[in-house]
Amino acid sequence: MKIKINIDGVKELDIAKGTTALEVFSGPNFQGNKRPIAARFNDTLIDLSSPIENEGTLNPVSFDDEEGKVVYWHSTSHIMAQAVKRLFPNVQLAIGPAISEGFYYDFFTKKTFTPEDLKNIETEMKKIIEENLPFERVEMSKDKANALFSKRKEKFKLELLDELTGNVSVYKNDEFIDLCRGSHVPSTGYIGVCKLLSVSGSYWRADEKRENLQRIYGISFETKEELEKHIQKLEEAKERDHRKIGKELDLFTINEKAGSGLILWHPKGATIRRIIEDFWKEEHLKNGYELVITPHIAKAGLWRTSGHYDYYLKNMYIFQKENEEYVIKPMNCPGHILIYKSKIHSYRELPIRYAELGTVVRDELSGVLHGMLRTREFTIDDAHIFCTEKQIDDEILGVLRFARKITKTFGFHKLGYELSVREPECKDKYAGCDEDWEKAEHSLKKALETENLEYKRMEGEAVFYGPKIDIQMYDALGRKWQGPTIQFDFNLPGRFGVTYIGKDGNPHNVIIIHRTVFGSIERFIGALIEHYKGDFPVWLAPVQVRIMTITDKLIDYAERVNEILKFHTIRTEVDKRNEKIDFKVREAEKEKIPYMAIIGAREEKENTVSIRERHRKNRGPLSIDNLVAEINEKQKKKI
């Protein structure tokens, strides 16, 4: 019996019922650029070996496709598990999914995998790949699967089976069998090159009360070149590590005498931060925000009212003084609310926008601390917008535009958007009424659509007190960083009784919108360091010009130039050491200083400096006035 299928909506083919996808793709009527490794039939991903029984649309999936990578890496994780089982028959299998870059597999075993083991596993994987074992999909009843995995003593697979209903599928290559939904590449030979990257601990089901597992991470590609490129990218990421650059460029340190997760900002790091904060304040003042300052500690009662004392207790630093319990603030919202509530507000005053670079302290688990990206004390560029229901559309749109503009100023040109909304099934676990949620969601959606932004809808990802937009920034390496957040709050207004007096003379509920652009200044600057690789644009560079003398005789002139530049708010340093100019240039290059102003007898005579610009080498002489104008122009343009 013949059936019709579509390929890519372009070609229509008549095929015999039961023909496999692989047969279709290797037939004369199909030409693809990339080797298919799986197929998409209508909306489901299928194996190339799956027979096609119905009419529909069939498309090849290759490694270049997002879902192709998932298949490819997932298959490699099976191969790794197979290799591990061959070498260490006693380990039990947990799970082994593909992740955003590669795959992992969790194993239950008393032994710990050493780098030596990884090498051996890798070698065994290569053998399995050479054996070119087919990935066979077998569907069976749950009972049969239960019997199978009991016999193989795979207790984790049995636990997973417990939660499945109906028939299940297992994948088999030779002696190795795994409970798996699929899909997979046709055979192990499809995997080109693979590399195991690291081992770490994990828990079964991410539950620390459950079994401790050993997780092996790896990645695979079709060609050696792709693998090398990937490894290069990992090395590049290491080179950009803000902790490494922060030390090299003398930006910040973390000192165990002070405590972990606490940043000591050195002059150069503090300069970058100051420039960013000044810019932030200016922009907020220009955009209708008022700057406020709230205390670092407050009585426990305030945090009881806000609710933090209950649900955020384990993260709060609490201390006792004169029979009064105090909390070091982990959030800025209650303070802003107290300022709002210091008097009665008319509808005519709204919206009110309070902004603060508010430093908060949170006790984070020691294991999560990570340079500037995850600290125990950090400064949120926080703002709270108090507005009426009618104003939310304008406010959200305003915040979205504002946040986009600021992040772009820092060179994050590619942004991603996520709209987090309620889980539709369990509405009762959320604060606020249905109507609030719908209006808020509508307004967030509308803002994204007005700006023509593509976004991902994250069902059930909203926090309990309101829906939000999260913005991700993509850095120079294409990595994602958490950026601005725009968050509704249906919880605090009720808890604190935040109201305004309407036209009717009655109090009405205020809508509170939390928003932040940087999230945490520390994290943002950490991201910025990695994004720019420490090579900051002129407006952010802690030292913009290093003046360097060729001989001691030029020190006086160098000092004069220094004074002039400083007078024009240019950040300069003089290198008047008795060293050769090559040496001074080398150091300035290593320190990524954008302008080197070299001073010799000629320059003194002509009242100039000789400019060497980073990335542009020697530019020759330039008058002081022109140098000032050029740098000030860059400062103004924020480049």
Added chain:
RNA sequence: GCUGGUGUAGCUCAACGGUAGAGCAACGCAUUCGUAAUGCGUAGGUUGUCCGUUCAACUCGGAUCACCAGCUCCA
């Protein structure tokens, strides 16, 4: 917090049961030099901390602190 790894001079790293060594940086002297390293010299360490094993510990064991890779958490 959990699993695994690491901790030696300001930095990067070496030594390894017999009481620590290099390069860079610092300091001193010489050199006064034109766009990525001038030469010579000096000084610098209770080997993260504490406890134990040993005739002897940087080296072995335990605890602790910190860091790293993950897990977990993230109102």
